[in-house]
Amino acid sequence: xxxxxxxxxxxxxxxxxxxxxxxxxxxxxxxxxxxxxxxxxxxxxxxxxxxxxxxxxxxxxxxxxxxxxxxxxxxxxxxxxxxxxxxxxxxxxxxxxxxxxxxxxxxxxxxxxxxxxxxxxxxxxxxxxxxxxxxxxxxxxxxxxxxxxxxxxxxxxxxxxxxxxxxxxxxxxxxxxxxxxxxxxxxxxxxxxxxxxxxxxxxxxxxxxxxxxxxxxxxxxxxxxxxxxxxxxxxxxxxxxxxxxxxxxxxxxxxxxxxxxxxxxxxxxxxxxxxxxxxxxxxxxxxxxxxxxxxxxxxxxxxxxxxxxxxxxxxxxxxxxxxxxxxxxxxxxxxxxxxxxxxxxxxxxxxxxxxxxxxxxxxxxxxxxxxxxxxxxxxxxxxxxxxxxxxxxxxxxxxxxxxxxxxxxxxxxxxxxxxxxxxxxxxxxxxxxxxxxxxxxxxxxxxxxxxxxxxxxxxxxxxxxxxxxxxxxxxxxxxxxxxxxxxxxxxxxxxxxxxxxxxxxxxxxxxxxxxxxxxxxxxxxxxxxxxxxxxxxxxxxxxxxxxxxxxxxxxxxxxxxxxxxxxxxxxxxxxxxxxxxxxxxxxxxxxxxx
Numbered sequence: 193x194x195x196x197x198x199x200x201x202x203x204x205x206x207x208x209x210x211x212x213x214x215x216x217x218x219x220x221x222x223x224x225x226x227x228x229x230x231x232x233x234x235x236x237x238x239x240x241x242x243x244x245x246x247x248x249x250x251x252x253x254x255x256x257x258x259x260x261x262x263x264x265x266x267x268x269x270x271x272x273x274x275x276x277x278x279x280x281x282x283x284x285x286x287x288x289x290x291x292x293x294x295x296x297x298x299x300x301x302x303x304x305x306x307x308x309x310x311x312x313x314x315x316x317x318x319x320x321x322x323x324x325x326x327x328x329x330x331x332x333x334x335x336x337x338x339x340x341x342x343x344x345x346x347x348x349x350x351x352x353x354x355x356x357x358x359x360x361x362x363x364x365x366x367x368x369x370x371x372x373x374x375x376x377x378x379x380x381x382x383x384x385x386x387x388x389x390x391x392x393x394x395x396x397x398x399x400x401x402x403x404x405x406x407x408x409x410x411x412x413x414x415x416x417x418x419x420x421x422x423x424x425x426x427x428x429x430x431x432x433x434x435x436x437x438x439x440x441x442x443x444x445x446x447x448x449x450x451x452x453x454x455x456x457x458x459x460x461x462x463x464x465x466x467x468x469x470x471x472x473x474x475x476x477x478x479x480x481x482x483x484x485x486x487x488x489x490x491x492x493x494x495x496x497x498x499x500x501x502x503x504x505x506x507x508x509x510x511x512x513x514x515x516x517x518x519x520x521x522x523x524x525x526x527x528x529x530x531x532x533x534x535x536x537x538x539x540x541x542x543x544x545x546x547x548x549x550x551x552x553x554x555x556x557x558x559x560x561x562x563x564x565x566x567x568x569x570x571x572x573x574x575x576x577x578x579x580x581x582x583x584x585x586x587x588x589x590x591x592x593x594x595x596x597x598x599x600x601x602x603x604x605x606x607x608x609x610x611x612x613x614x615x616x617x618x619x620x621x622x623x624x625x626x627x628x629x630x631x632x633x634x635x636x637x638x639x640x641x642x643x644x645x646x647x648x649x650x651x652x653x654x655x656x657x658x659x660x661x662x663x664x665x666x667x668x669x670x671x672x673x674x675x676x677x678x679x680x681x682x683x684x685x686x687x688x689x690x691x692x693x694x695x696x697x698x699x700x701x702x703x704x705x706x707x708x709x710x711x712x713x714x715x716x717x718x719x720x721x722x723x724x725x726x727x728x729x730x731x732x733x734x735x736x737x738x739x740x741x742x743x744x745x746x747x748x749x750x751x752x753x754x755x756x757x758x759x760x761x762x763x764x765x766x767x768x769x770x771x772x773x774x775x776x777x778x779x780x781x782x783x784x785x786x
Contacts, residue, residue: 208415208419217416217508221508223259224260226396227261227394230389230396231326234385235328236381236384236385237330239330240329243614244613246263246326247264250397252414256511257271264327265497268509270302272489273302274489275301276301277300277301281355288313289315290361290362292310292311292363292391294356294357296333297356299347299487303489303490303538306330306332307327308328308330309327310327312394314397314398317410321413321414324393328389331574331588332379334352335351335352336350337716338576342664343536345451350535365387373387424507429468430467432464432469435464435469435558437466439464442553443459444546445671447671449481449526457477458542459474460549460553462550467516471499480526480529483537485526485542486527486546487538490538491528491542494611497611499517502554502562536666537713540571544609548674552675563595564647564680566674567609567669569686570666571590571591571667573588573663573725574586575588575664576662577628577657579627579658579659587625591729593609593730594647594729596676597646597647599735602645603640603645604648605640616633628657631655632652636728636731637755637756639683639728643678643679643738644678644735645741646731648731648732656722657722657723658722660721661719662716663725664714664717665727671685672685673685673730674731675733677735678736680738681733681763683730684730689728691724692723741764746760750773767779
């Protein structure tokens with residue numbers, strides 16, 4: 193059942209007393225959090241165990257989201273569509289305890305092929321209680337390059353595409369399913385461990401839901417589910433009513449799809465009326481030739497989580513969040529493509545541009561609540577290399593950037609984009625598992641957008657190859673940085689550079705010192721022994737007029753190395769004597785007056 197379909201109206205059901213309701217609400221949340229703990233502690237691949245690129249949720253018997261852990265926002269709403277696809281093929285009436293269904297097909301509720309989703313029904317005494325759903329980004333499903341990052345023109349080049357399939361029976365993985373996975377990955381040594389991690393997470397949710405139903409009764413638990421969803425919907429509708437009715441339009445761009453020179457545009461119109469919002473993507477660019485197209489589920493998920501940041505982030509996360517929001521995602525656009533359009537960059541590149549466009553539109557409606565755009569990138573890379581014994585390795589990371597300035601404070605530095613609550617790979621883990629060295633991960637001066645409240649800073653990230661290998665990467669923001677709001681400036685542009693042992697520096701993504709721009713979408717770019725991959729991420733956009741930033745704060749930023757003397761003068765109108773590191777008050781007054 194789709195989140196866009198109308199179901200019973202929200203309201204007080206009166207079947208559960210407040211104390212029991214609160215206990216069960218927390219039980220549903222705890223079930224998801226326990227799933228997350230098990231995933232992190234038992235997964236074999238570092239992209240799951242260290243980077244935490246996974247999500248977990250439970251659904252009610254009608255397949256409506258009931259609760260979710262604070263995992264990857266870009267996964268969470270999209271998982272609904274995967275569950276819908278599984279149930280469409282395998283009717284609920286035919287399911288049995290221990291059945292687990294899997295899929296990663298971008299055109300059947302998935303996002304990109306790396307994200308595989310597992311759906312398991314939960315029963316007590318033969319009665320359906322709901323569903324546990326777990327999604328994880330797996331390191332590699334084959335394809336034309338490590339991680340599927342071939343940046344080809346056909347989705348087949350991005351790796352194994354799994355339609356809804358029964359992957360487990362009686363909690364046991366089916367041999368044929370496992371054999372297909374092992375035959376279609378560069379990292380078979382992670383597969384069985386990661387499968388068991390997902391199974392453990394699903395069974396944890398099953399245990400908690402069964403325990404609650406056994407204690408309080410199935411009907412009481414189901415009544416609490418209904419009331420919880422209605423409770424959230426009432427909160428969301430009240431929040432929407434606080435936004436002035438109106439039509440708010442904004443846009444953002446991806447630098448390239450890897451084939452065309454022109455940027456690719458997201459256009460969004462928010463129509464706020466009473467307690468409802470229409471999110472309309474009419475006017476967005478057509479389907480791309482390259483691999484940044486966004487399947488419907490991914491675009492819908494990006495729209496939902498982008499709005500929740502400024503609607504009611506304190507509300508319980510469930511289907512009630514979606515009920516007041518209607519989507520129009522025109523077919524034939526890069527935000528709603530059809531097979532066989534390639535999609536590998538959809539979660540990491542495209543969803544972040546959707547968020548930026550929606551936040552810019554919201555800034556017109558509620559300027560005192562919306563922040564400047566974040567780095568608006570995941571900066572996902574997948575490298576491959578061989579060790580001294582010739583063993584192949586695949587490693588991956590997500591070098592973060594800054595968040596935008598807020599109406600109250602500077603933005604956060606080096607923080608994962610809103611699309612995910614992922615972590616950077618710890619250098620210790622990376623160097624233990626792979627023949628590489630993390631040479632640097634440090635704040636990048638002048639990367640933040642200037643403002644009354646500046647954006648957070650990006651980072652300078654370096655990886656040294658100890659043996660020959662190659663690098664695949666998805667990124668953007670190399671033409672212009674992330675926008676600010678209310679007079680705040682854009683952040684710096686991003687750049688990827690190949691460093692050679694002899695001192696040469698070659699820009700392989702973005703603009704070099706001579707003004708030459710090259711596509712930042714890398715596929716199998718070769719690196720030799722002792723050569724270094726360097727990435728410079730951007731910060732967030734600024735909030736408010738930079739000349740309204742207190743002079744003392746600008747001076748502090750210069751002393752701390754966040755802002756250069758030149759940037760302080762050009763953007764903030766603050767002249768600082770480099771010899772004494774004090775403010776030239778006369779020159780500053782003239783600059784700010786001008």
